Amino acid sequence: MTLFIHLYCVVWIMLLTVYCSTTGQGLPNGLNVVSVAPIEVPNESMYPRFAEPIPNVTVTVGRDALLACVVDNLRGFKVAWVRMDTQTILSIHHNIITQNPRISLSYNDHRSWYLHIKNVQEVDRGWYMCQVNTDPMRSRKGYLQVVVPPSIIDNMTSTDMVVREGTDVTLVCQASGYPEPYVMWRREDGQDFNYNGDSVGVVDGETLTITKVSRLHMGAYLCIASNGVPPSISKRIMLMVQFPPMLSIPNQLEGAYIGQDVTLECHTEAFPSSINYWTTDRGDMIISEMEIVGGKYEAFPVDSGYNKFMMLKIRNITKEDFGSYKCIAKNSLGETDGIIKLDEIPAPPSAFTTTQKSILDNQTIRKKGQPQIVQTNDAVSSTFQGVAFGEQIRDFDFYEEENIATEPKLGKLLYALLLYHLINVTLQLRS
Numbered sequence: 001m002t003l004f005i006h007l008y009c010v011v012w013i014m015l016l017t018v019y020c021s022t023t024g025q026g027l028p029n030g031l032n033v034v035s036v037a038p039i040e041v042p043n044e045s046m047y048p049r050f051a052e053p054i055p056n057v058t059v060t061v062g063r064d065a066l067l068a069c070v071v072d073n074l075r076g077f078k079v080a081w082v083r084m085d086t087q088t089i090l091s092i093h094h095n096i097i098t099q100n101p102r103i104s105l106s107y108n109d110h111r112s113w114y115l116h117i118k119n120v121q122e123v124d125r126g127w128y129m130c131q132v133n134t135d136p137m138r139s140r141k142g143y144l145q146v147v148v149p150p151s152i153i154d155n156m157t158s159t160d161m162v163v164r165e166g167t168d169v170t171l172v173c174q175a176s177g178y179p180e181p182y183v184m185w186r187r188e189d190g191q192d193f194n195y196n197g198d199s200v201g202v203v204d205g206e207t208l209t210i211t212k213v214s215r216l217h218m219g220a221y222l223c224i225a226s227n228g229v230p231p232s233i234s235k236r237i238m239l240m241v242q243f244p245p246m247l248s249i250p251n252q253l254e255g256a257y258i259g260q261d262v263t264l265e266c267h268t269e270a271f272p273s274s275i276n277y278w279t280t281d282r283g284d285m286i287i288s289e290m291e292i293v294g295g296k297y298e299a300f301p302v303d304s305g306y307n308k309f310m311m312l313k314i315r316n317i318t319k320e321d322f323g324s325y326k327c328i329a330k331n332s333l334g335e336t337d338g339i340i341k342l343d344e345i346p347a348p349p350s351a352f353t354t355t356q357k358s359i360l361d362n363q364t365i366r367k368k369g370q371p372q373i374v375q376t377n378d379a380v381s382s383t384f385q386g387v388a389f390g391e392q393i394r395d396f397d398f399y400e401e402e403n404i405a406t407e408p409k410l411g412k413l414l415y416a417l418l419l420y421h422l423i424n425v426t427l428q429l430r431s
Helices: 002-023 354-362 382-401 407-430
Strands: 057-060 065-072 079-083 088-092 103-108 112-117 126-132 138-152 161-164 169-172 175-178 182-187 193-195 198-200 207-210 219-226 233-248 253-256 262-271 275-280 297-304 307-314 323-331 334-344
Touching: 057 065, 065 079, 065 126, 065 138, 079 112, 088 103, 112 126, 138 219, 138 233, 161 169, 169 233, 175 219, 233 323, 233 334, 253 262, 262 275, 262 323, 262 334, 275 297, 275 307, 307 323
Parallel strands: 057 138, 161 233, 253 334
Antiparallel strands: 065 112, 079 088, 079 126, 103 112, 126 138, 138 175, 169 207, 182 219, 193 198, 219 233, 233 262, 262 307, 275 323, 297 307, 323 334
């Protein structure tokens, strides 16, 4: 029986060998004989063709994206969308295959096939392919670019800083986004600042390093990140520079006359802000009396950043007020003071001295019927007598406006002229 089986197999192998030699067909692998009917290839013009390329699309994260595939002469063939980098089939013809709920499909007249992606995320960035199941397969691909506006990474960015004057300081600002953001620094007030020996308005890069920081660097700085995707973003960082008080005095010597009001002035710079006050030359602290009407002293500061202007107003100067005054500034880092000396000066000349004023007061013209009182004073110079005489003449005009009788006035005027003439004659005779 075994021999019979062996003979049977040999006969079939021989027959197959003869058949293959006559037809020219080889044996498939595994010794399986497969008969495949020949495929009739249709005319090339009957194949589907893509009417236009799939355009690349750029979308900001969180927005919706739309990819379009337009196929002419589709006939009975089917269209599929595939994510190329992951080889994920998204849709086949009218059916959504992916489990991603943000992806949907729409089509128009069996020609335009649209792939919708809602609320685009960065993971959606990549190549997408539109396929038609011809043999060989035909396809077009388009790129979905997902851009992300910049944002500041707070836990990797500096916060407000307090440093000592003369030390080095480094501010760091890191930002994320796609494309990678460009970072720059500038002062919030827009002013230039000293950056390692150069006066600059903007410093590029994530770090801002200032060597030997000074009080002039104090202020708010903006870290600005941008990548062409609106909006740009910025973070405000306050740089505070500590230093002990410094004091300057515009006028170390002031002059005032009795009865005058005078204001003393000191300029201070300090951070932290200093405690400022005034003392007398005896060391007594001066208490401001701003709330008291007619108070002797009024101390008021004027602040401008780390600068302060100390002002002390002294009202109605008396002899006891002349002397030295000290302005003092203190903070946690130190103390400084300055002295202003207040000296007495003569009162400025006025139109009439006190003696002259009393003479004119006694020469006041009275109403008709009242006698005119004229007092003389040897202290008055002849020049002033001439001025007083002229004043008397002008006062006579005043009587005319008041319709006072002119007879007494003319008599006094003639008397004065006669006296003047007699004095001149006497002087000529002596000469």
